[in-house]
Amino acid sequence: MKNTYYRDADGDSYGNPNDSVQACSVSQGYIDNHTDCDDDNIVINPDTVWYKDIDGDHCSDGNTLTQCIRPADYYLATELIAVSGDCGMIMQILILRQPRFVTG
Ligand SMILES: [Ca+2]
Ligand SMILES: [Ca+2]
Numbered sequence: 306m307k308n309t310y311y312r313d314a315d316g317d318s319y320g321n322p323n324d325s326v327q328a329c330s331v332s333q334g335y336i337d338n339h340t341d342c343d344d345d346n347i348v349i350n351p352d353t354v355w356y357k358d359i360d361g362d363h364c365s366d367g368n369t370l371t372q373c374i375r376p377a378d379y380y381l382a383t384e385l386i387a388v389s390g391d392c393g394m395i396m397q398i399l400i401l402r403q404p405r406f407v408t409g
């Protein structure tokens with residue numbers, strides 16, 4: 306009895322639904338699942354965590370989605386400066402480090 310195996314070109318262990326073979330056993334470069342939406346990119350798969358950055362300053366507000374297709378206004382961790390805090394913490398630290406001038 307033959308099974309269907311799917312091409313896993315990028316090696317992320319998720320197969321390409323549009324590229325399958327019928328075989329008795331799994332062969333090199335093929336896998337028994339078909340949930341990779343981008344089989345040319347190892348970092349894009351159904352376990353990919355996307356970080357929300359709606360204002361485009363490369364700092365996420367900490368909201369995430371885990372799915373294959375990139376949602377609108379979401380980015381990979383590697384595309385961002387920070388994955389939480391939305392740069393607010395960084396700005397706050399910078400402000401706190403400023404020398405304080407006593408007035409009055
Ligand atoms: Ca793949
Ligand atoms: Ca992939």
Ligand SMILES: [Ca+2]
Nearest residue numbers: 358360362364
């Ligand atoms: Ca942001």
